[in-house]
Amino acid sequence: MTNIHLIEPLQLLNDDRHIRGTRHQLWLVLLLILLGAMTGYWGYRPLADFIKVHRESLIELLDRDDPIEFPSYSTFQAKINKISDLKSLKMVYPSAPxxxxxxxxxxxxxxxxxxxxxxxxxxxxxxxxxxxxxxxxxxxxxxxxxxxxxxxxxxxxxxxxxxxxxxxxxxxxxxxxxxxxxxxxxxxxxxxxxxxxxxxxxxxxxxxxxxxxxxxxxxxxxxxxxxxxxxxxxxxxxxxxxxxxxxxxxxxxxxxxxxxxxxxxxxxxxxxxxxxxxxxxxxxxxxxxxxxxxxxxxxxxxxxxxxxxxxxxx
The missing domain is CATH 2.40.400.10 (Acetoacetate decarboxylase-like)
Known part of the structure; x- marks a missing residue:
């Protein structure tokens, strides 16, 4: 199975973050958010859980020669908050009760x-x-x-x-x-x-x-x-x-x-x-x-x- 048709358009997106301190590539963060959302993992912690549960499948899906370092919960939180185009992906729900x-x-x-x-x-x-x-x-x-x-x-x-x-x-x-x-x-x-x-x-x-x-x-x-x-x-x-x-x-x-x-x-x-x-x-x-x-x-x-x-x- 391959996701090249999804990865290539994501890799064309402009990443306006400063190169220093940029640990994870934008296309990878976006891809994981999309895959997580499509399987019901909405939110920062759920995305981290998604990677933990499906780690081996994601490695096989990406099929890369170099080792993959996946984003953590805090990384998803920081990236989503900083990238304005992603703010619409935040789910809206009321506080408890x-x-x-x-x-x-x-x-x-x-x-x-x-x-x-x-x-x-x-x-x-x-x-x-x-x-x-x-x-x-x-x-x-x-x-x-x-x-x-x-x-x-x-x-x-x-x-x-x-x-x-x-x-x-x-x-x-x-x-x-x-x-x-x-x-x-x-x-x-x-x-x-x-x-x-x-x-x-x-x-x-x-x-x-x-x-x-x-x-x-x-x-x-x-x-x-x-x-x-x-x-x-x-x-x-x-x-x-x-x-x-x-x-x-x-x-x-x-x-x-x-x-x-x-x-x-x-x-x-x-x-x-x-x-x-x-x-x-x-x-x-x-x-x-x-x-x-x-x-x-x-x-x-x-x-x-x-x-x-x-x-x-x-």
């Missing part, structure tokens, strides 16, 4: 602790509800009018964890269809958000699946999951809140999610193909599936609650 309104479907499953242990920082104790089992699940939502921004979201909770007496959910995978949400999620909460495509099917009069409704999430040609679910019949208005852990390099973060919604039990059937990024978690069929209508969610600002001895990468 985020107020979101819409609809969601949530599944609850028992998950093998041994399977998810590599996905969770060692500083967190995984809480076992049964011997060798923790609680996980899939949360798929659509945030609409009244939200700080409109987007769809898929969250994979792989464990319930404990740190210094605080319990919270650990999110190992998270996908949205709005680049601004990707940037905000990564920069504010340290969450590993990626871009994906969402398809909601079914209505009160037209069934899209045996249970009536279906939501499917894809990343390009890769299907991540599909959830078939029934219509909500009986719902009770409930206020709920819970903690969520996340990691920002060497910092362990904790933030609170608070929401009010009409919540009711529904039937749900989850399909996760082998090609899915989270297939190895081995989420089985849900123990419970709930629908959340007229939902109002507040994602609070994170706090640093501890340090991670080895820098954690999702």
């Amino acid at each position: 985020w107020n979101l309104q819409g609809y969601a479907v949530q599944t609850l499953q028992l998950v093998d602790v041994a399977r998810v242990r590599p996905l969770v920082p060692s500083e967190l104790e995984i809480v076992s509800l049964l011997p060798g089992k923790t609680l996980g699940g899939i949360y798929i939502s659509s945030y609409g009018l009244g939200s700080v921004m409109e987007y769809n979201e898929l969250i994979v909770v792989s464990a319930i964890a404990n740190y210094a007496g605080e319990w919270g959910a650990w999110i190992s995978h998270i996908y949205v269809d709005n680049p601004n949400s990707v940037a905000g999620g990564r920069e504010i909460w340290g969450l590993p958000k990626e871009l994906a495509q969402f398809s909601w099917e079914g209505s009160d009069s037209v069934k899209a699946a045996p249970l009536g409704y279906r939501v499917t999430v894809h990343q390009e040609n890769r299907q991540l999951c599909s959830l078939n679910y029934s219509q909500q019949t009986l719902a009770l208005p409930l206020p709920l809140s819970g903690n969520v852990f996340s990691a920002d390099r060497s910092n362990l973060l904790l933030f609170k999610g608070e929401f009010k919604s009409r919540i009711g039990l529904i039937r749900g059937e989850l399909e996760i193909p082998e090609e899915s990024h989270f297939a190895n978690i081995n989420l089985g069929q849900p123990l419970l599936t709930v629908a959340c209508e007229d939902m109002r969610l507040i994602a609070g600002a994170p706090e640093v609650v501890g340090n991670i001895t080895a820098e954690f990468s999702y």
Whole structure:
């Protein structure tokens, strides 16, 4: 595979920076920003994560004889701030807390602790509800009018964890269809958000699946999951809140999610193909599936609650 058709035009751009102190060529910085953005890595830290995750593929793609020194997080920050033509690439997102309104479907499953242990920082104790089992699940939502921004979201909770007496959910995978949400999620909460495509099917009069409704999430040609679910019949208005852990390099973060919604039990059937990024978690069929209508969610600002001895990468 070659990217010469992309590199050559970038190399023609004029670099007006002073030659002294110019450590990375402009075309390389631009190329990495474009490749990162196309795969959902928006923002300074996400671009550094993009290089870390795809380093070997980038070296093969560039196919250069001389050694490649890739830019760091601080380099991306400095370059983007200094180059006026790149300022339009900055994502715009509000500061925390985020107020979101819409609809969601949530599944609850028992998950093998041994399977998810590599996905969770060692500083967190995984809480076992049964011997060798923790609680996980899939949360798929659509945030609409009244939200700080409109987007769809898929969250994979792989464990319930404990740190210094605080319990919270650990999110190992998270996908949205709005680049601004990707940037905000990564920069504010340290969450590993990626871009994906969402398809909601079914209505009160037209069934899209045996249970009536279906939501499917894809990343390009890769299907991540599909959830078939029934219509909500009986719902009770409930206020709920819970903690969520996340990691920002060497910092362990904790933030609170608070929401009010009409919540009711529904039937749900989850399909996760082998090609899915989270297939190895081995989420089985849900123990419970709930629908959340007229939902109002507040994602609070994170706090640093501890340090991670080895820098954690999702």
